[in-house]
Amino acid sequence: MNKKRVIGAALAGALLFVPYIAESSAVLADGFYVNQTNAERADITNWVANSSEQISTNIQSQHINVNDLNGSRYVIQWGDTLSGISQATGIPMRKLAYDNHIRNIDLIYAGDILILNRNGSYVPSDWNYEGHGTHVANTKVTINNFVDNSDNSVTIVDSPITVNNTTNNNSTTNNSSTNNETNEKTTTTINNSDYESPVDPVATTTAGSDSSAASSDTTAAAEKDADSINATTDSQTTTSDSNANKTSASTTTSSKSGLEDSDFADEVSSKLADQLGVDASKVSVDFGGDSSSAASADSESSDVDAEATDTDSQTVYDDDQSISIASDKLSAKNAAKVAKKIYKQLESDDKLSDVTDADSIDVTLSATDGGYDFNISLSSESSDDSDSNSSSESDTASDTNSSSVTTSSDDTTDAEDY
């Protein structure tokens, strides 16, 4: 009897750890930037392509057997290139890209997980990617580390390269570069916006040792802390403040964020399709909200509703569901987060099967102060019991139709991220 109890307790205990074990790779990936100083991140060695031998070593250090790559999860390291990983593993770049939904193989991120699958699924002949796979892994965090420069820029006093930057920051541009061929010296100060991670840095700043930066003013953080990420932390209003300070630029969506609304919607759509395991063409995202804090604060406008499109559609939720995202930046990273949160919510509400069974999944998404609101409209051939409860918040600002979003989702392939 006692034995049974012990075994039962052991099994129950083991079950508790299952999620941790299952997500160990994810944890490793999420923790990639943790405990790294800016000095380590900015080191030049991270920005020169690793040799395939180095990558092999990296792979082995993650206890992955290169001879048995059957869905192994590799955390991309600094200096990795997709071509290098391809060489190190023997997996064709095309397959690597396809298996990992990478459209631009020159844009991978350190810390991301790459599925290494030598066998397995076949790559459709009409599937294409762009790039050569020779660019080293990008950073998901902005590695700013201003020591004594209050304008959040640094000056390279002795540059061998002409920087013909078309800057949008007139206050920090002081470009006196003139040479290209000769060995003359140049003094160059470059626009800050060129030196920011293209994806949202917030996740890592909050996860890592850099939490001070996440909610504080960028400039202040930069000045006081030489070894913290101050990034362009785009936590809600903070970003607009710091951006305003830095650039005195307008706070339009495009200047503040990496993606346009439609691109962001496409990105969410693509990521959500991945999460749901359905064909990307089935999912369309209607993003009607401007994520700038000002816009989102004084307008609940973009609560686009699901009633717009299909007569035999049914909405998944009676009311729009809120998901909180720390950053309002329209970045690929945030799109992934939004998709993940939507997925989690569906999962926790036990609505996944309804969604995946549908022929068409139309997500309406709008920015709010603390994140996003969403609802999902499902269409299927047989579903007649449409439920239009959620459309009560419809308003004039949100007359986007899902068909236009769907067509533009083809552009996802051109997004910077994958």
Add this chain to the structure above:
Amino acid sequence: MKKSKAPIIIVILVVIIAALGGAYWYMGHSVAKRIPGNTYRYQSVSKDKTLYVTFAASGNEVVVNPDKNTAVKAAGSQTAFDKEYKSQSESATWRYSAQGGTMTLAEQTKDGKVSQWQYNKIFATGSKFTSHSFTYQIAKAGQGQVKSKTVFEKVN
């Protein structure tokens, strides 16, 4: 009438100090003269990665590679350097600039993005040069300054 030795000692001390100071100043400003045509090994701040940098004998080109053989081979002759440089330039162009106590390595990718690492307050000897901080501007990544000592050791 014994002459005081103090003035002589002072003169000698001044000469020694001037010589040492001059040597120190020279070492702090000689990086540009020392690096052309040579290969240096650079170890990352966290000491877990190594990079080899071969500076052109003339001009501002530089071969930057994690592989020692490639870097050393590039230092062998101008032809070898040109070959390695050309091969490297398929993905990005690397150049350098050295002046006074600074040395900058700059990478320009095909899409025109520039990343630069400027090593400051360099103290150069025959076998290595040491920088006491570096300023970086990395495209799509960040910019700033790191106050860490970094060392480039000559390997060829």
